[in-house]
Amino acid sequence: MSHGKIREDKTCLNCGHQVEERFCPHCGQENIESRHPFYYLFTHFIEDFTHYDGQFWGTFKNLMFKPGALTTTYLEGKRQKFVPPVKLYIFVSFITFFVFAIFPLMHFNFNSKNDSEGSGKITIFDRMKTLDSKKIIDSIKAKRVQTQEDSAAVKSLSVLPDSAKIDDLEQAFEMDKKIDHDVQYGGYKTRKSYDSALAKNPSALDFIQKPLAHKFFELKERGVTKAEIAKSLTETSFHNLPKALFIYLPLFAFFLWIFHSKKKWWYFDHGVFTLHYFSFLLLNILFVFLLVKLASLTNIWFINTILYLVLSALLIYIMGYFFIAHRRVYHTHGLISFIIGGILFTLNFFTFMILVVGLALVSFLMIH
Incomplete structure (x- = not known):
């Protein structure tokens, strides 16, 4: 609950109805003073998300330690107890990529x-x-x-x-060197020779190969160094990754829809499961990242050993989480659930790898 000062005027600023206590019975807006210190913008956001009534922490606990519990509870119609799936995913995604933006994922001196x-x-x-x-x-x-x-x-x-x-x-x-003049793309050193050969022998994959080749020759002619290409490619890929994950959400739910009863489970139900599972993945990717960062900052073998043991246990838990959540939500027999889960896990892994490759190609084309 907010700690803002209650207005003396009992007329709701939002809808004009009379407010007997703190909240308007018509629209639900809190009848507090509308002007606040600057820091209120940030504290109000935290209050609104955590609610101070345990909604956020209850959501976090169930998401981490009770696979499938959030999805089951939400589909049962109990939707005020925990943070809504979309809001949870957006918040976790924001926090994860914000931390990644502050601390670089990798730093190699090449x-x-x-x-x-x-x-x-x-x-x-x-x-x-x-x-x-x-x-x-x-x-x-x-x-x-x-x-x-x-x-x-x-x-x-x-x-x-x-x-x-x-x-x-x-x-x-x-990395400080430019692309050598002798370096070829598909056996061709210049864009002119490549286009000439392409005109004589067109291919069904030209719509993919041609833009990549033109970008390669463009960077080569401009004298861009390897370090500049690597930096630009990394930054572009990082900015495109949240979009790629968001695009993959409905595809993940679609695969779930294929392997389960269409009468019992709607696509909406699979979407809720997907949002909760991806929120879990992003949150644990963040934890893995922080553990690796922490291990890199200390040279004490005992502490590093503990950190890597925790990291190993966390990675095993991440792998098994999907199978546990899938069985609890869809109430399938143990062996059947494991087989379906294995097929879904493998299918999604290879599909996501294709998406990652596509993301890398798009990122390469976006290099300036």
């Missing part, structure tokens, strides 16, 4: 070797080189008796690239 030596910064490739896998493997093989753990370690370390491969990779990632 500077060239000369730049790193001059600035004293250690690049990601320098860190890779510090682990001399060849020497470790040789020391293990020098043992007279090798245990099963030694054999597993040799197999794992054999996968790591040697110094020569790291040098090649480092050269490829010299």
Whole structure:
């Protein structure tokens, strides 16, 4: 409840009806003074969302620890007890992407070797080189008796690239360099040669390939560096991700609609389940991100061990949450629910990957 001062005038400012107590019986507006300090704009938003009556915290608790409870309660018609699904998704989405905007998701130093030596910064490739896998493997093989753990370690370390491969990779990632003149797109070095070949041999996928090729040649001709491309691509993809998730919501609900009874479950019901599930995913993606960030800030092995154990448990819980929520909401038999859940999970995973690839292509075309 708001702590605003009640107006002496009992006429509602919104609808003109008489207000006997604090709230108007006709429209529900609170009859308090309309002019407030500036900070009230922010405190009122928090009050309105949390309600101080436990609505928000009850929603949060059920969303996190009772898979499917919010959806079941909402579909039963009990809609004043918890935060509405759309409002919950918008709020969680806003908080998640706001935190991502403040703290960068990834920060790798891909500077060239000369730049790193001059600035004293250690690049990601320098860190890779510090682990001399060849020497470790040789020391293990020098043992007279090798245990099963030694054999597993040799197999794992054999996968790591040697110094020569790291040098090649480092050269490829010299982000301060422009796209080389010899770099080709589909075997063509210039836009003119590409368009000429395209006119002679048209393809059904030209509507996708042609814009990408033109953008590539445009960036090449402008002399844009790899670092500028990577930065612009990352920023554009980040700004497009909330839109992509919002677009995917009805598609996720559509897949649920396909695999369940059309008489018992309406598309609306699947939409409610989808909003709650995506709110859970976004919230836990935020928690995973914060745990990883926290682990990167401390070098105390004991604390890092605890953090990574919590992180591992959280990732397992995220994977299993969908199956638990799906069974509780749709009341299907355990084995049938698991099979349907597995199909839906796999189908949505590959469909979303296609959406992510499409998002990357669109982001590339939007580079300026």
